[in-house]
Amino acid sequence: MSRNLILGAMLSSLVVLAALVSFVWTPFDYTAMNIPGKLQTPNATHWLGTDHFGRDMFSMIMVGARTSIAVALVAVGIGMGLGVPLGLAAAARKGSWLDELIMRGNDLVFAFPSLVIAILITAVFGAGAINAIIAIGIFNIPVFARITRGAALSLWEREFIMAARVAGKSATRISFEHILPNVLNLLIVQGTIQFSLGILAEAALSYVGLGAQPPTPSWGRMLADSQTMVSFAPHLALIPGCAIIVTVLGLNLMGDGLRDWLDPRLRVARA
Numbered sequence: 001m002s003r004n005l006i007l008g009a010m011l012s013s014l015v016v017l018a019a020l021v022s023f024v025w026t027p028f029d030y031t032a033m034n035i036p037g038k039l040q041t042p043n044a045t046h047w048l049g050t051d052h053f054g055r056d057m058f059s060m061i062m063v064g065a066r067t068s069i070a071v072a073l074v075a076v077g078i079g080m081g082l083g084v085p086l087g088l089a090a091a092a093r094k095g096s097w098l099d100e101l102i103m104r105g106n107d108l109v110f111a112f113p114s115l116v117i118a119i120l121i122t123a124v125f126g127a128g129a130i131n132a133i134i135a136i137g138i139f140n141i142p143v144f145a146r147i148t149r150g151a152a153l154s155l156w157e158r159e160f161i162m163a164a165r166v167a168g169k170s171a172t173r174i175s176f177e178h179i180l181p182n183v184l185n186l187l188i189v190q191g192t193i194q195f196s197l198g199i200l201a202e203a204a205l206s207y208v209g210l211g212a213q214p215p216t217p218s219w220g221r222m223l224a225d226s227q228t229m230v231s232f233a234p235h236l237a238l239i240p241g242c243a244i245i246v247t248v249l250g251l252n253l254m255g256d257g258l259r260d261w262l263d264p265r266l267r268v269a270r271a
Contacts, residue, residue, distance in 0.1 A: 005257020011250025019065040028056035060217040072198030079140020087148025092171040106142035114139035129212040151183040185262035192255035196248045
């Protein structure tokens with residue numbers, strides 16, 4: 001097991017643990033304001049200081065982790081749940097009208113970044129975490145569809161697939177019984193990468209006011225709130241920024257380690 005995988009898993013587990021603990025305990029009520037105690041630097045009482053409303057930063061970071069993980073996790077689930085079957089169907093019907101329809105649909109979605117999609121969605125339904133999930137999830141669908149199709153196409157010419165076709169199995173059955181298990185390791189690695197990108201996308205959407213709405217803490221909105229106070233209260237920007245960096249770094253390291261661990265060819269090359 002590589003050092004990247006171990007370090008990435010440790011960092012990711014730390015963030016997940018903070019999010020889980022926040023359901024049952026935080027040092028202070030993250031919604032409680034204490035104006036006389038605002039803008040405190042890290043101290044024995046408030047471990048990460050307080051914000052411009054006197055709210056405890058450590059408590060807000062913990063709950064913000066919960067928000068970021070929930071949004072990214074559901075968005076990646078939407079991307080995998082819809083993108084993988086589409087990719088399998090396109091590979092099974094290579095060159096057909098279905099393949100062309102799926103791929104051109106993917107190109108259409110790729111033409112609009114997740115932020116633009118979020119703006120379109122929120123213009124109709126309003127800002128919020130649910131709409132952020134939908135926007136990031138829609139953007140993830142073509143990513144998983146393309147990766148699944150590309151990996152599946154190389155398998156359709158293999159001997160064991162030809163044997164399954166000779167045995168009379170349908171294309172759908174072959175896709176789920178033989179193709180999917182053989183591309184699953186690639187999808188797991190891509191899932192960790194998209195999860196980290198989902199964290200960044202959620203922070204970006206919250207930064208511009210399209211993500212989770214007050215009073216629910218969000219790392220992106222914490223950064224937005226701090227931008228006018230960086231000169232005299234830099235910890236307001238440094239703390240959520242570091243939380244985003246640690247989370248994304250941990251997920252990327254874990255994805256890189258998983259790729260090495262799940263791909264025997266890379267294990268041999270690095271041995």
